[in-house]
Amino acid sequence: MLKLVRAIISRDLRLAMRRRADIVSALFFFIIVVSLFPLGVGPEPELLRKLAPGVLWVAALLATMLSLPRLFADDHRDGTLEQLALAPQPLGLIVLGKVLAHWLVSGLPLALLAPVLGLQFDLSTDALWVLTCSLLIGTPALSGIGAIGAALTLGVRGGGVLLSLLVLPLYIPVLIFGAGAVDATVTGLGAQAHLSLLGALTLAGVFFAPWPTAAALRIALE
Amino acid sequence: MLKLVRAIISRDLRLAMRRRADIVSALFFFIIVVSLFPLGVGPEPELLRKLAPGVLWVAALLATMLSLPRLFADDHRDGTLEQLALAPQPLGLIVLGKVLAHWLVSGLPLALLAPVLGLQFDLSTDALWVLTCSLLIGTPALSGIGAIGAALTLGVRGGGVLLSLLVLPLYIPVLIFGAGAVDATVTGLGAQAHLSLLGALTLAGVFFAPWPTAAALRIALE
Amino acid sequence: MLEVSNLECVRGERRLFAGVGFRLDAGEMLYLQGANGSGKTSLLRMLCSLSPAQEGEIRWRGESIGKLGEDYRRELCHLGHHNAIKEELTPLENLRTSARLADEALDEGTALDALEQLGLAGREDLPCRYLSQGQKRRVALARLVNERRALWVLDEPYVALDSSAIERVAGLIGAHLQRGGLAVLTTHQAVAVAAGKVRELVLAPDGQA
Amino acid sequence: MLEVSNLECVRGERRLFAGVGFRLDAGEMLYLQGANGSGKTSLLRMLCSLSPAQEGEIRWRGESIGKLGEDYRRELCHLGHHNAIKEELTPLENLRTSARLADEALDEGTALDALEQLGLAGREDLPCRYLSQGQKRRVALARLVNERRALWVLDEPYVALDSSAIERVAGLIGAHLQRGGLAVLTTHQAVAVAAGKVRELVLAPDGQA
Amino acid sequence: MSNKLINWFRFASPQAFYPLAGRMIPWFWALAAVFGIAGLYVGFLVAPTDAQQGEGYRIIFLHVPASWMSMFIYLVMAFWAGLGLAFNFRLSGMMATALAPTGALFTFLSLWTGALWGKPMWGTWWVWDARLTSELILLFLYVGFIALQSAIDDPRRADKAGAILALVGVVNIPIIYFSVKWWNTLHQGSSVSLTKSPSMAMTMLLGMLLCALACWMYAIAVALMRVRTIMLERERHTEWVREELGMKAKEQ
Ligand code: HEM
Ligand SMILES: Nc1ncnc2c1ncn2[C@@H]1O[C@H](COP(=O)(O)OP(=O)(O)OP(=O)(O)O)[C@@H](O)[C@H]1O
Ligand SMILES: Nc1ncnc2c1ncn2[C@@H]1O[C@H](COP(=O)(O)OP(=O)(O)OP(=O)(O)O)[C@@H](O)[C@H]1O
Numbered sequence A, B: 001m002l003k004l005v006r007a008i009i010s011r012d013l014r015l016a017m018r019r020r021a022d023i024v025s026a027l028f029f030f031i032i033v034v035s036l037f038p039l040g041v042g043p044e045p046e047l048l049r050k051l052a053p054g055v056l057w058v059a060a061l062l063a064t065m066l067s068l069p070r071l072f073a074d075d076h077r078d079g080t081l082e083q084l085a086l087a088p089q090p091l092g093l094i095v096l097g098k099v100l101a102h103w104l105v106s107g108l109p110l111a112l113l114a115p116v117l118g119l120q121f122d123l124s125t126d127a128l129w130v131l132t133c134s135l136l137i138g139t140p141a142l143s144g145i146g147a148i149g150a151a152l153t154l155g156v157r158g159g160g161v162l163l164s165l166l167v168l169p170l171y172i173p174v175l176i177f178g179a180g181a182v183d184a185t186v187t188g189l190g191a192q193a194h195l196s197l198l199g200a201l202t203l204a205g206v207f208f209a210p211w212p213t214a215a216a217l218r219i220a221l222e
Numbered sequence C, D: 001m002l003e004v005s006n007l008e009c010v011r012g013e014r015r016l017f018a019g020v021g022f023r024l025d026a027g028e029m030l031y032l033q034g035a036n037g038s039g040k041t042s043l044l045r046m047l048c049s050l051s052p053a054q055e056g057e058i059r060w061r062g063e064s065i066g067k068l069g070e071d072y073r074r075e076l077c078h079l080g081h082h083n084a085i086k087e088e089l090t091p092l093e094n095l096r097t098s099a100r101l102a103d104e105a106l107d108e109g110t111a112l113d114a115l116e117q118l119g120l121a122g123r124e125d126l127p128c129r130y131l132s133q134g135q136k137r138r139v140a141l142a143r144l145v146n147e148r149r150a151l152w153v154l155d156e157p158y159v160a161l162d163s164s165a166i167e168r169v170a171g172l173i174g175a176h177l178q179r180g181g182l183a184v185l186t187t188h189q190a191v192a193v194a195a196g197k198v199r200e201l202v203l204a205p206d207g208q209a
Numbered sequence E: 001m002s003n004k005l006i007n008w009f010r011f012a013s014p015q016a017f018y019p020l021a022g023r024m025i026p027w028f029w030a031l032a033a034v035f036g037i038a039g040l041y042v043g044f045l046v047a048p049t050d051a052q053q054g055e056g057y058r059i060i061f062l063h064v065p066a067s068w069m070s071m072f073i074y075l076v077m078a079f080w081a082g083l084g085l086a087f088n089f090r091l092s093g094m095m096a097t098a099l100a101p102t103g104a105l106f107t108f109l110s111l112w113t114g115a116l117w118g119k120p121m122w123g124t125w126w127v128w129d130a131r132l133t134s135e136l137i138l139l140f141l142y143v144g145f146i147a148l149q150s151a152i153d154d155p156r157r158a159d160k161a162g163a164i165l166a167l168v169g170v171v172n173i174p175i176i177y178f179s180v181k182w183w184n185t186l187h188q189g190s191s192v193s194l195t196k197s198p199s200m201a202m203t204m205l206l207g208m209l210l211c212a213l214a215c216w217m218y219a220i221a222v223a224l225m226r227v228r229t230i231m232l233e234r235e236r237h238t239e240w241v242r243e244e245l246g247m248k249a250k251e252q
């Protein structure tokens, strides 16, 4: 079981390394979106500091979301997904591996980059810490939930945008607790409560999501 | 010449109609992103009114951008693009047709929907008008500029996010003038100057962009 | 081993086939024939439990494949219209990864040997996107060299191959049958498979139902 | 009409072929042969000016095709490995759109007739994504029925077709040659084309350069 | 005259350019060092403290040359790229590729030093005014160029695709340069007349020019080194590269 999950993760990581542009560009997308918002909003620094948690979290969420359509689409198109569905092990495990790999490639780098961007918004050290923690804890949930959406929209024409439509509402709780944790720190309240709720979401997302995802994939293959 | 452009537009519109989910979902994406930001930022109405132009424009920009990768990718994958490149007419004209069709499907609905969303932000009638105008004038430029990026990243692995990386910086001026026009109206200054700059950008974008795009497509096909 | 009875397939409002049944034992091959669109691919996908059968039953070693689930999939090797190879990976990597995901070990020497048998020597380390149509198909087929699962379901394996490659693949299928394996095969290019007993099944031209 | 001299193709660090030359006149067909990966597709793409020739020259009616540009493309009909049909559109729509983009008028009756000739009667209004592999190829090939441009460049047109469809396509090519057209064809399934003079060109197995 | 032309084209081939570049690199390094030391000397020891800005203004000796170079290198890069697109010279694509990272570096420096300077001057690291924004776009253009080229693994295709991007991006350069004139911005327009006494303007101008020359020489040296590496990589299967590498191996 664990061997299979490891095999999937290592395969997906290898593919991601071959398309390194993907990871790097997701990060740059993150950076650009974060810098874009102030541009549209105006240069007042007080306002910007208030915006920071929301903007950073929304940008992380969008960056994750952009990479979702390809989570299964490539495998679907070239027939690999069929092979995976025919593998002797439960498809849910395979999905779990893919979700973890997706997080390693998309969520983790975002979380590590976030504090650097947060600096530009003049956030305190505490707030930066909480920002990183909240992203580290929260982004796996994004990958997990996203997988369900990606599977449901697989092979559906116009899936990419339909996917955002399905997934964004489900991302809202993650966004609220994530940005809430940072906000709470900025305003001097504790982030504890928000972070543990976020953790609960992630556990649920990562370990529950693969099963509906697997079911949706089987339907997509019919 | 005009016949060809018309033929392309009608073909692309028909395809878009078949995948209606695409258009509807782009609109929903727009709606969700616009409603998402207040959520991340907090409920203060004063702040929200200030945010409105930026948020609406950024959301429109992201919605357009999300649909860009498929501008040529579908045609590329199934071999239609090769056929188009072999058509006796200049490829630039064909691209022009595709850019216009893309705007009809992505930019136009956004512009028409924007005032409704702007209402939620408590914008004045004047500001709503200018918002709609600025989107109507500005979004064709997004489609035109986006086409260059879409062609350059065609067939490149990890193209989707690389595309955002290439295109977003070029979108910045459109964003500045677009959001600036609304901002200027909100703060009581005239929007005239911003709108005419936006118009210039659009003219340049729509009529100049198809040629480098065509060149990039030929390179992608090599 | 594989028994199919009274299978029916409906697509949209069109009944592609009905009442299809056959029985396949160890060392036997089913050569499935029929015009374009007669439902061969649809039948094979049912055999693999990728799509459900509207009517009829498919049994493997006496048990319905729906019930067997993973136990059935453990004995099944499917090759579809698509190659199921990753364009970014090299042929060698593709072969080894697909073995790993099927829970089999495949060391580098064996994999290289398999690729060489399919005439891909010298291309082991070139990302698959550079390969020609036929070479990609060969990479997909290289899996068969070390494949020891009992039931092979092959959907037009010969497409895009040149004649020497076709012969080699036919040889692989022959060896598999001789080892006591089963195979179900569709192709529009009739090619003799050396060993084993070949049953033929022709799907009636469509439009009759 | 079509003269090719001293053509060379290098992919990566591999020279696929060099010194290829031939001459094709009205009513003649070139049957391009070679093993998988020998460079047939690459050669055809050069003929269509889709990819540049590293070395050598391609002339059409005495002029280099690079200079002719649109005038050359106006006389060229290319069919590649991919079908160039839209899965969302029906066969009928696909056929008519592709004619319109090639600046030709094709009324509905003629288009229906072409589809029927390729054995797609009854499928005109089914979106192409539901069609079988071979039926999709047939839709792509239906273009040839009313195609009157002088030079046809066909890359493995017979792939996935059943034997009756292959015969019909061969018939279309034969009629084209009889009208004085030119054709360049690759295929691994040798099929006799009735009329016209057939020249053969074999690309040497690679790895010799 | 025709002789000269032929000579030029001789160096358009990597094989001929490689040794030439190798011989020139040390000279450019040396010039960069000389100009750099002289510039820093003038900038930090000769130029007087500014009445309003204190010592902080000395950042100008890095900021202005870096800003100039960021724009200039982009123009050169676009020129080479366009040349490659039009005439298919192998060398020009390599030159463009080699210049991009240096250009990105200078753009980054310009932004960074500008931001550092902006904090004491304007009270903020960053404002979204036209010059600053367009300079930021320039950075993204460089990064996009590099990312695009590295995402395409066929070098000829990468060159061409990059060339199109570079040429499209050229419109940004006049925008950066003239933005202070076209729009009413925070960033000052003319620098040299910003101090009052003419003698100080002269020393400042001198320092700035020396630093700019140093940056220029550095940029050339680094670009040549990079282009030599790119040549070896791209032409690794040709006779002359094998010889070159073989000779190196023997020497060691
Ligand atoms: C991140 C912020 C900044 C950016 C991106 C930036 C960008 C540039 C660029 C591109 C140039 C060269 C253009 C030209 O020669 O006309 C330049 C020149 C200059 N900058 Fe900045 N700058 C920034 C901040 C600042 C600040 C804060 C100051 C001082 C208060 C400053 C003072 C100057 C001066 C004096 C020049 C020389 C102008 C001239 O050549 O006449 N800059 N800057
Ligand atoms: N929704 C639908 N409505 C009507 N007919 C459908 C629908 N979906 C699929 N079909 C038909 O079902 C058939 C599917 O055939 P299948 O792909 O199994 O054929 P095949 O025998 O594998 O053909 P080929 O030799 O071309 O690969 C086609 O004839 C197709 O037209
Ligand atoms: N970057 C590269 N490095 C080395 N070899 C390459 C590279 N790109 C392509 N090739 C080789 O070039 C050849 C391309 O062949 P092409 O697609 O023209 O073959 P083909 O004759 O059409 O084959 P098929 O019959 O399989 O369609 C293949 O042998 C492939 O391995």
Ligand SMILES: [Mg+2]
Pocket: C040, C041, C042, C155, D132, D133, D134
């Ligand atoms: Mg089939």
Ligand SMILES: [Mg+2]
Pocket: C132, C133, C134, D040, D041, D042, D155
């Ligand atoms: Mg081929």
